[in-house]
Amino acid sequence: MASRSISRLAQWCSRIFMVEINQKTEPIYFALSSKPSALSPELDALFGSGKLFSVCAQCDGRVQSARSHAHLKRALAEKLPPGCDLLDAAFFLPDVKNSFVRGLFVRDNSALYSAERVVNQLRQNGSVASVLAYTRGNSGDCACSIVSDEPAERKRRYYVTPVPVPLRHPATLNIINSDVFYRLEDACKVLQECNDVIPESKAVLELVEEQKLESVSNHAKRFPVIVIEGLDATGKTTLTCSLQKALGAVLLKSPPQCLGDFRQRFDAEPPLIRRAFYALGNYITAAQIARESAHAPVITDRYWHSTAAYAIATAVSGREENLPAVGSEIYEWPSDLLRPSLVLLLSVNPEERQRRLANRGLDKTEEESQLEINHLFRCKVEEAYKRIQNPACIIVDASPSPDHVLQEVLCLIKNKCNL
Numbered sequence: 564m565a566s567r568s569i570s571r572l573a574q575w576c577s578r579i580f581m582v583e584i585n586q587k588t589e590p591i592y593f594a595l596s597s598k599p600s601a602l603s604p605e606l607d608a609l610f611g612s613g614k615l616f617s618v619c620a621q622c623d624g625r626v627q628s629a630r631s632h633a634h635l636k637r638a639l640a641e642k643l644p645p646g647c648d649l650l651d652a653a654f655f656l657p658d659v660k661n662s663f664v665r666g667l668f669v670r671d672n673s674a675l676y677s678a679e680r681v682v683n684q685l686r687q688n689g690s691v692a693s694v695l696a697y698t699r700g701n702s703g704d705c706a707c708s709i710v711s712d713e714p715a716e717r718k719r720r721y722y723v724t725p726v727p728v729p730l731r732h733p734a735t736l737n738i739i740n741s742d743v744f745y746r747l748e749d750a751c752k753v754l755q756e757c758n759d760v761i762p763e764s765k766a767v768l769e770l771v772e773e774q775k776l777e778s779v780s781n782h783a784k785r786f787p788v789i790v791i792e793g794l795d796a797t798g799k800t801t802l803t804c805s806l807q808k809a810l811g812a813v814l815l816k817s818p819p820q821c822l823g824d825f826r827q828r829f830d831a832e833p834p835l836i837r838r839a840f841y842a843l844g845n846y847i848t849a850a851q852i853a854r855e856s857a858h859a860p861v862i863t864d865r866y867w868h869s870t871a872a873y874a875i876a877t878a879v880s881g882r883e884e885n886l887p888a889v890g891s892e893i894y895e896w897p898s899d900l901l902r903p904s905l906v907l908l909l910s911v912n913p914e915e916r917q918r919r920l921a922n923r924g925l926d927k928t929e930e931e932s933q934l935e936i937n938h939l940f941r942c943k944v945e946e947a948y949k950r951i952q953n954p955a956c957i958i959v960d961a962s963p964s965p966d967h968v969l970q971e972v973l974c975l976i977k978n979k980c981n982l
């Protein structure tokens with residue numbers, strides 16, 4: 564046990580740490596080294612007063628790790644006393660794919676400094692795999708040691724040292740196959756790995772299987788397939804219903820209706836599982852598109868653009884500049900997913916969107932609420948939509964009246980799809 568923890572700490576020391584004070588500010592980066600060093604002003608503020616711990620729930624298997632992290636975050640949020648802050652943290656190797664591991668920082672300014680007791684309880688019951696404790700030195704440095712029952716482990720000292728901001732935002736290192744999926748089998752694998760812990764996974768995989776997914780190449784020379792995309796309340800439902808009538812088209816959605824009963828269940832899961840579920844929804848919708856477009860034009864309310872744009876914008880914290888660069892492989896359409904003939908992105912200004920949301924007065928999903936309060940997140944979703952390639956989306960100003968938007972879209976469809 565002792566040597567396992569020491570080797571883990573040694574592994575961590577070769578990693579860069581990233582701490583997010585909150586989603587709106589830029590992350591702070593630092594590493595652990597064997598020599599003391601002076602702290603930068605941001606680190607000084609972070610380690611300033613009180614006690615600080617970093618915790619990580621990583622265990623064997625990505626599904627278990629993702630669920631354990633979510634469980635740990637919930638448990639800490641519930642059990643920590645007033646005066647404690649819970650900050651998102653991550654450990655990664657700069658520019659090394661799949662090296663990003665999620666963790667948390669606990670900053671304890673509580674009256675009785677009782678966070679340590681809470682963290683230790685969670686360590687004893689196995690909810691935390693690793694805990695590091697940070698202590699300020701007399702010469703302005705900050706030392707770090709592993710929290711362990713083994714005296715030999717506790718003795719080892721490392722020091723917090725500031726490092727430059729890496730070229731790529733660390734969350735982008737793990738997006739492929741953790742947040743966005745590019746092959747049906749990769750998304751299926753995640754749900755297969757969930758079989759034991761989420762019984763509904765089996766039913767979802769059976770639905771995917773039942774659809775007898777048709778090959779992408781079968782889709783040539785059929786009626787046009789038009790996808791309508793956009794943030795919540797931009798008018799997708801209104802427009803897709805009007806288009807259905809105007810074009811005598813079949814209206815489909817992603818996620819498809821057959822996944823309706825499972826959606827809430829998977830929405831409550833960590834991103835790895837939730838995004839794999841939506842990815843599978845697109846493949847089921849693709850099978851429906853392939854069947855229906857043999858007889859009539861197809862209009863689809865949301866498809867892969869939505870799945871990828873929301874996933875990328877959620878994974879990448881902070882500002883729009885942190886998104887993967889234009890042209891990144893992350894924005895490439897999955898090679899085995901049926902490509903639509905045309906993708907239209909409805910865009911309305913934030914004030915008009917707010918007005919529509921308020922008028923509608925429906926329950927908001929957590930993500931919808933986040934859209935309202937988090938301007939940065941909304942900008943990132945829209946920007947990610949625009950960066951997706953092959954097919955890229957055409958932006959439609961959806962602020963005018965419903966009929967005006969319909970006429971403009973009909974015109975676009977006529978020009979681009981000969982309908």
Ligand SMILES: Nc1ncnc2c1ncn2[C@@H]1O[C@H](COP(=O)(O)OP(=O)(O)OP(=O)(O)O)[C@@H](O)[C@H]1O
Nearest residue numbers: 794795796797798799800801919923963964965968
């Ligand atoms: N062009 C428009 N001008 C004014 N109001 C509109 C327009 N289009 C839709 N609305 C209204 O805005 C609200 C949201 O529209 P709608 O439900 O079509 O959006 P949506 O993109 O499908 O939303 P969600 O993705 O959240 O389901 C509704 O109350 C609708 O009547």
Ligand SMILES: Nc1ccn([C@@H]2O[C@H](COP(=O)(O)O)[C@@H](O)[C@H]2O)c(=O)n1
Nearest residue numbers: 795817818841865866867869870873930
């Ligand atoms: N193809 C899709 C469709 C939706 N999502 C996720 O669902 C949320 C929006 O759905 P609405 O029913 O509110 O329009 C959004 O948060 C996406 O995360 C998706 O991933 N893929």
